[in-house]
Amino acid sequence: MTELVIAGSGFAGTWAAIAAARARTLAAADSTLAITVVSPTPNLHIRPRFYETALDEMAPDVGGLFRDIDVTHVAGTVAAIDVAARTVDCVGADGRRTQRAWDRFVLATGSVLFKPDIPGLDAHAFDIDQLAHARRLDTHLRSLASRPASAARDTVVIAGGGFTGIEAACDMPARLRAILGAAADIRVVLVEQAPAIGPDLAPARARKSSRRCTPAVSRS
Ligand SMILES: Cc1cc2nc3c(=O)[nH]c(=O)nc-3n(C[C@H](O)[C@H](O)[C@H](O)COP(=O)(O)OP(=O)(O)OC[C@H]3O[C@@H](n4cnc5c(N)ncnc54)[C@H](O)[C@@H]3O)c2cc1C
Incomplete structure (x- = not known):
């Protein structure tokens, strides 16, 4: 055997x-x-x-x-x-x-998210690396419905403009409006250290992502 x-x-x-x-x-x-x-x-x-x-x-x-x-x-x-x-x-x-x-x-035990040593990150940020973490973010987003509307409540900052950051950013407006109502003034800010988002994408795809994301994401 x-x-x-x-x-x-x-x-x-x-x-x-x-x-x-x-x-x-x-x-x-x-x-x-x-x-x-x-x-x-x-x-x-x-x-x-x-x-x-x-x-x-x-x-x-x-x-x-x-x-x-x-x-x-x-x-x-x-x-x-x-x-x-x-x-x-x-x-x-x-x-x-x-x-x-x-x-x-x-x-084949996979990978784990790299969390840089940034003050406040552990206490205040969410990630979607593992299912339990994604559920924690989901619970938090749903809990926003019980808070009064404000710019802070309706603003999401996403750190990292790679595949995952772009996908999460593009999904966020519809996801938040489903929770907060169609009239919510959602603002999604994607922060990326490279000059353009999608630095690891092929240039043509990165340009397409930038075009798609800029109007929809920075103020959606
Ligand atoms: C939010 C997000 C978005 C992504 N987007 C993309 C994308 O668009 N395109 C893409 O190609 N990739 C993407 N990835 C990466 C992709 O998900 C991973 O590359 C893929 O899931 C890795 O598969 P894996 O089988 O190597 O590991 P995993 O899917 O992490 O599986 C690891 C397995 O090992 C088990 N395990 C862990 N430790 C042990 C242990 N000590 N003993 C036994 N079992 C153990 C776990 O329970 C699990 O079953 C994304 C990842 C994330 C988190």
């Missing part, structure tokens, strides 16, 4: 499991391949859409998919990797530590 262990059930981990299962089916000779995915829950978080409001749809359960393609899901996190011994230590939600052996190991 060949053991493949994959840490993470995001896009990378889930796709690795699907690809391995497909290869196992195609190469019937290696039908002894056992595929295991370790992640806290068998959910695939659709992080690129965490700026949207329909957050309940952004973490589909892929447990059924794993069962259908004969992939075992283990609920837990990988806490240690021993490359020489070819083992991982997994910690379950109950804190229990178990060890799993592997012949092949895929590390």
Whole structure:
């Protein structure tokens, strides 16, 4: 039996499991391949859409998919990797530590937001890096409806004019008007250190984003 262990059930981990299962089916000779995915829950978080409001749809359960393609899901996190011994230590939600052996190991545990050391950032800013953070922002936006209208209430400042900042900024006017009413005087300010927004986009796309965003975003 060949053991493949994959840490993470995001896009990378889930796709690795699907690809391995497909290869196992195609190469019937290696039908002894056992595929295991370790992640806290068998959910695939659709992080690129965490700026949207329909957050309940952004973490589909892929447990059924794993069962259908004969992939075992283990609920837990990988806490240690021993490359020489070819083992991982997994910690379950109950804190229990178990060890799993592997012949092949895929590390697909994702990325985390870089938060620069800016005074006030931790206390006052929101982010949409993880589902729980996106829910926190959503709860805050909804709570604005109970506050009296003011320029401060109706103004959003978004730091970072890359993909995520642009998408979040473009979504914000409609999202806030759904909460605060069609007449709300929404102002979205996108702050970017580069001379133009979308510095990492291809030049033509960046120009298009600037054209689309400037009138709609700076005062919408
Ligand atoms: C707001 C936002 C917008 C984005 N927009 C885009 C975009 O437009 N286009 C684009 O290409 N990309 C975009 N990205 C990036 C994209 O979402 C990520 O590149 C992608 O989700 C990464 O997939 P992943 O499988 O590597 O990691 P993730 O999706 O983060 O999955 C990581 C998995 O690992 C699990 N895990 C974490 N630690 C452990 C551990 N110790 N043990 C076991 N499991 C663990 C997690 O629970 C999860 O299942 C965006 C990201 C964000 C946050």
